[in-house]
Amino acid sequence: MAKRKHTNPIRLNDGMTIGSLAAETDDDYLFDCFVHYPPVDIAMKIDSHGSILTGRTGAGKTAIIRYIATHVEHSVQIQPSDMAMSYVSNSDALLFLHAIGADLDLLFQALWKHVLCIEFIRLRWAVTDSEKSRSIFGRIAEKFSRDQRKQKALRYLREWEGEFWITMDENIKTITERVEKKVEAELGGEIKRWKARGQYDKQMSVDKKTDLVRRVRSIISGEQLSELSGVIDILSEFDASEQGQQSKYYILIDKLDENWVDTSVRFRLIRALIETVKTFRRVRNLKVLVAMRTDILERVVQETKDISYQREKSEEYFIKMKWNRPQLRLLADTRILKMYRRQYTAQDVHFADLFPYQINRTDAIDYIIDRTLMRPRDVIAFVNECLRAADGTLEVTATHVRRGEIEYSRLRREALEHEWQSAFPTLKLLLDFIAETRKEAFQIGDMTAGSRLEQLGLNVASEPKIDFDPTHAAATAFCESPAENAFLFAKGVAAILYRVGAVGLKLDPGDRFRYSHQDEPIISVALIPDEAKVRVHPMLHGALKINLGH
The missing domain is CATH 1.10.10 (Arc Repressor Mutant, subunit A)
Structure with a gap:
């Protein structure tokens, strides 16, 4: 191509960029260059079910959160790091219940519902002190005092009427302390023995654990959730009856991928948040919007299988972050x-x-x-x-x-x-494995040739075992019976590499290569035939020294 004539020659100097990679530090470009594409409209539409922004890191979730925070009149952003959830994860009583298999999901949902109810009340009525808090409660109580169905919810509000203006971490501590005291009163001796003796929970019989869980079930019951559900109904009906009340309110939650709480409870807390967000759709002038990385959602599924989390039941609440070529061209x-x-x-x-x-x-x-x-x-x-x-x-x-x-x-x-790293801790080993091929595309059978797959199996199996990591179990099975499990292990590796976006898969000779960021996000190992082809994504060609001659 012939060179163009420069009418305004300006040299490219050191330090020139088109912005920061993180939306949090991209103020110079983010708002002036914001691309208003469909997920933004869904997120801002108050009556849309879409409430959970899901996408890969760098897909623009935080950008949308920041855009809404700066462009709507009534919004508040909740920082998980400010919520004192570490108090929950450090509670001896709750850690003991978690260790013996007690279901803490109802407690976690109660915590989220309480926090969101209080944040909405503060945002809706600009509550800044105890006097304003009591005044607002008086209006609510007067409106619903004759409705017998609302009495439990009104009692809950009366109990907390002086607390609406204090910080959310104090509220969380108060709720947790109440549960702690009840649990310690019921199981104080067992908790002391558990603290004093390592592995005490693992030495218990199944019958004893079942009995302990039964004894605390009434403490962590659905009663508080029922009261909070009534509060949500009150908040919904109050504004629905207010003439001329047209304002829209947004509660924004981001940074769930950061170290805001110990991993022992983080993913159950996130699962509880997903369930809680659904219930707030009843408040018609409120949108609770949550930004969640795809890999974090993957861990939620992996970590909460025992409490029957079903992703498909939440699909209508997910706003999937997808960009097309014209949008990315416009951005650049x-x-x-x-x-x-x-x-x-x-x-x-x-x-x-x-x-x-x-x-x-x-x-x-x-x-x-x-x-x-x-x-x-x-x-x-x-x-x-x-x-x-x-x-x-x-x-x-x-x-x-x-x-x-x-x-x-x-x-x-x-x-x-x-x-x-969170969902697939041995991913580096898998990428090293495909880097050794120096090929852009190859068949599943090529992965089983020679000793490279055996070495990968040994490397993965020798890593510390993490229960949720599917690669470790597959590698162990392969090492025990290489001949029987070679193709199964190779397909498992290919499925994970596809899931993270490192490779594309061609399942049928007449089909095209499919990629997780454009097509189905997950392809089951059972659906990958022995003749399937694997293609390394061009994004990784330079790093893996593939086809550098162009």
Whole structure:
């Protein structure tokens, strides 16, 4: 391609970027370059069931949360780190109940419902002190005092009327302490023995555990949930009867992937949050919006199987973060335009002006998007690496793009391992395994050839056993009976690599390659035939030293 004539030659200098990879630190670009696409509309639509933003890291969940927080009049953002949930996970009484298999789900739902009820009351009536709190309760009590069905809920509100204005962590501590005292009164001796003797819970007979769980069932019962459900009904009916009440309210929850509570209870708390969000759909002028990474949702499913969490029953509440090519092109173009206007010139400079060359007969923007999981963060990261490679020049050439791709690919592999560490802790070993092939595509049978699969099985099986990790069990079975389980183990590896986005799968010769970020997010091992083909995603070619000659 012939070079263009530069009418406004400005060199690409060190430090030029089209934004930060994290929405939390992207203020210079996030709001001015915000792409308003369908998930934003669903999230902001108050009567939509969609309440849980789900997507890979970097898909734009936090960006939507921040956009709503800054563009709607009535919103509040809950930070899980401010909720003192660590008090829950450090409670000896609750840890003992967890150890003997007691179901704490009702307690966790009560905690979330209480927090969300109080946050809505504070937001709806601008409660800032105890006097305003009591005044609001007086209005509510007067309106429903003659409704016998609401008396339990009114008693609950009366009990907490002076607490609506205090911090949520104090409320959580108070609720937890009440449950602790009741549990310790019933099982205090057992809890002391459990604290004094390691493995005490594992030495108990099944009958004794069953008896202890039965004895505390009445303590962690549905009574408080029933009262809170009545409170939610009161809040819904109160505003529905208010003439001219048209305001919309948003409670926003993000950062569930951070260390806000010990992992021993984190995923059960998140599962309880999912169930709780559903109940607040009854409050018609309130939207509770939760941002949740896909891998965190995966762990919720893995960790809560014993309490029968069924993902399909929650599907209508999920807002799936999916981007298409025009949207990603617009994102890149808008940010290039902003970068030049902000730092260098008032003249419009678009993506095509800065990236005028084709790579392998493909437009630069499509070449870049092909090497992403269709996420904004990937596009921003790749473009930033290209700008860094082109430092000191007038434009980004094909050579700069290829040079930037190597570092981009390396960083994407690291990010992939970090993203899925929680759900698949041996992912690094699986990526090392496919890196050894140095091939872009291969069959399942190729994975079983030679001794490489046996070595992978030994490496995975020798890692510390984690109950939820499906790879460890498959590797152990393979090591015990290699001949019988070779294909089964290879398919298991391929299924996980597909799940995280590292490879595509072609299940039938007449089919196309499928990828989890575009097609079905999970393909069961049982659906993968022996003749299936595996293709490494182009995003990882640079990191795995595949096809670098282009």
